Amino acid sequence: MTTSDDTRPGVNAFGLLKRFGPLLFLAVLMVIFTIMNPNFLNPINLFNVLRQISITGLIALGMTFVILTAGIDLSVGSLLALCGMIAAVVAKGGTANTLALESAAGAGYGWFAALLAAIATGCLAGLIQGLTITRLKVPPFVVTLGGLTIFRGLTLTISNGGPISGFTADMRWWGTGLVGPVPVPVIIFLGAALLCHLVLRYTRYGRSVYAVGGNAEAARLSGLRVDRILVSVYVIVGFFCGLAAFVLAARLNSAEAVAGMGYELTVISAVVIGGTSLFGGVGSVGGTVVGAALIGVLVNGLVLNNVSSYTQQIVIGLILILAVAFDRWLKTRTRG
Numbered sequence: 001m002t003t004s005d006d007t008r009p010g011v012n013a014f015g016l017l018k019r020f021g022p023l024l025f026l027a028v029l030m031v032i033f034t035i036m037n038p039n040f041l042n043p044i045n046l047f048n049v050l051r052q053i054s055i056t057g058l059i060a061l062g063m064t065f066v067i068l069t070a071g072i073d074l075s076v077g078s079l080l081a082l083c084g085m086i087a088a089v090v091a092k093g094g095t096a097n098t099l100a101l102e103s104a105a106g107a108g109y110g111w112f113a114a115l116l117a118a119i120a121t122g123c124l125a126g127l128i129q130g131l132t133i134t135r136l137k138v139p140p141f142v143v144t145l146g147g148l149t150i151f152r153g154l155t156l157t158i159s160n161g162g163p164i165s166g167f168t169a170d171m172r173w174w175g176t177g178l179v180g181p182v183p184v185p186v187i188i189f190l191g192a193a194l195l196c197h198l199v200l201r202y203t204r205y206g207r208s209v210y211a212v213g214g215n216a217e218a219a220r221l222s223g224l225r226v227d228r229i230l231v232s233v234y235v236i237v238g239f240f241c242g243l244a245a246f247v248l249a250a251r252l253n254s255a256e257a258v259a260g261m262g263y264e265l266t267v268i269s270a271v272v273i274g275g276t277s278l279f280g281g282v283g284s285v286g287g288t289v290v291g292a293a294l295i296g297v298l299v300n301g302l303v304l305n306n307v308s309s310y311t312q313q314i315v316i317g318l319i320l321i322l323a324v325a326f327d328r329w330l331k332t333r334t335r336g
Contacts, residue, residue, distance in 0.1 A: 021326075022274055022287060026294045033301035040304055047183060053296035054185035055251075056263055057289065058244040060270040061196045062237030064288045067271050068200075069213045069230055070280025071133070071140040073237050075147030076267055077260035079125050082151045083245035087118035088164035088255035091171055095164065111171035111250075118249075119242035125151065126238025130231030148264070155257045165254035175251025185247050192240070197285040209233065213280030262313075269320040270295050278324060295319075 033040045059076050066073050089095060093108035108114075125147065132143045177184040200206035211219040212229050220226045249255040274291025276283025295316060302312050 019275070022290045022294060026290055026297060029294065029297055029301065033297065033304065036301070037304045040301060043181075045300065045304075047181065047186070049293075049296045049300045050186045050189075051183045051251075052300070053292045054183070054189035055244045055248050056266045056270065056295075057189045057292040058192060058240045058247070059237070059263065060267045060274075060288050060292050061192055061285065062233075062240035063267050063271050064196070064274075064276055064283060064285060065200075065209060065233040065236045066140075067213075067268075067276050067278060068209050068280060068283050069233050070216075070278070071230065071233065072144060072268070072278075073129070073147075073234065074141065074144040074264050075125075075129065075151055076237065076241055077263035078148045078151035078155065079122060079238065079241040080245045080248070080260035080263060081155045081255075081257060082125070082158075083118040083121045083242040084249040084255040084259055085155045085158050085164065085257065086121045087114040087242075087246050087249055088167070089158065090114045090117040091167050091249075092164060095159070108168075111168065111174065114167075114171065114249075115174075115243075115246045118246040119239055122238035122240070122242030122245070123235050124238070125241075126234040126236070127231065129238075130234035133234070134227040134230050152257075159255075159257045161257055163254045163256040167250065167253055171250050172253055173250070175247050175249070175253075185251065188243070188247060192243070193285055193289050200285055205229075205232075210281055213282075215281070265313075265316065265320070266295060269316055269323070272320060273323045 030040070039045060059080065063073060063076065091108045091111060091114035129140075129143050129147055132138055133140050174184055174188075179187055200209065208219070208224050208229050211222070211224060212226050216226050219229075245255075245259075248259060270291040271283070271288050272278060272291070273294055274283070274287030274289070276287060298315065298319070299312055302315065
């Protein structure tokens with residue numbers, strides 16, 4: 001009895017650290033950057049941070065489902081570029097006059113068709129990758145690494161290597177509009193985060209995702225359609241790539257073949273830093289939102305303090321490694 005009572009507080013302490021560590025680190029980081037530069041807490045700057053993280057944050061929501069099943073998707077940056085280019089082609093009605101800064105009224109098929117095209121492209125790509133992983137038994141790392149180059153090549157082929165610019169005002173509103181003081185992309189991101197949280201926490205499907213990530217064989221023996229669940233999570237991340245691509249194109253008033261380069265690192269970092277284990281079965285949408293915010297705050301703070309973009313990449317990479325190491329250490333301590 002004495003041993004049990006002695007170990008219980010320690011386990012609780014490590015559990016609390018694992019659960020609230022990213023949020024605590026985010027708060028500390030904000031205090032540090034505020035001391036270094038008081039402009040950090042300017043409402044304009046904070047809304048700018050939220051607007052910046054909304055794109056990678058949307059993809060990170062989808063990546064949370066994938067990593068919860070112990071999978072990985074390295075193709076999200078290239079898929080974002082492909083979906084954005086497809087959306088631009090639909091919005092413009094073709095690839096002619098690609099560099100016009102304004103789209104003529106009545107030209108193209110409208111923002112809603114562009115949105116549907118982007119999401120359909122993302123879902124189809126996710127479906128193909130998911131089926132390749134489950135039917136051909138190719139590891140997710142290999143499949144999505146191949147997807148990274150394939151999707152980028154398709155984007156370059158469609159656009160001939162150049163951007164497609166100039167959309168209608170109603171399409172641009174989805175990337176630059178405001179609802180009160182809040183940017184539209186932020187509302188989309190937070191709304192999507194709430195929906196994903198409800199799905200993972202309160203639905204049978206969400207529990208199945210956790211079960212597959214925790215022990216796929218046990219989940220299969222309990223009657224779950226493991227392959228269908230694995231395919232579905234890649235469709236989900238493809239859906240969010242399409243949605244993020246549409247919002248990004250609307251915000252920039254342009255779709256570019258080089259869009260999304262390096263997003264893989266940022267998205268995976270946000271999910272892992274937020275407490276989702278790369279080994280599956282553990283994590284939450286709330287943690288992913290905190291992780292995305294942490295990276296956004298970190299990058300913004302470094303920019304405000306004139307730290308070069310090269311150094312920013314080094315810092316994010318180091319934080320990703322430390323987050324995974326910390327996750328492994330906590331697992332060892334809690335099991336002990």
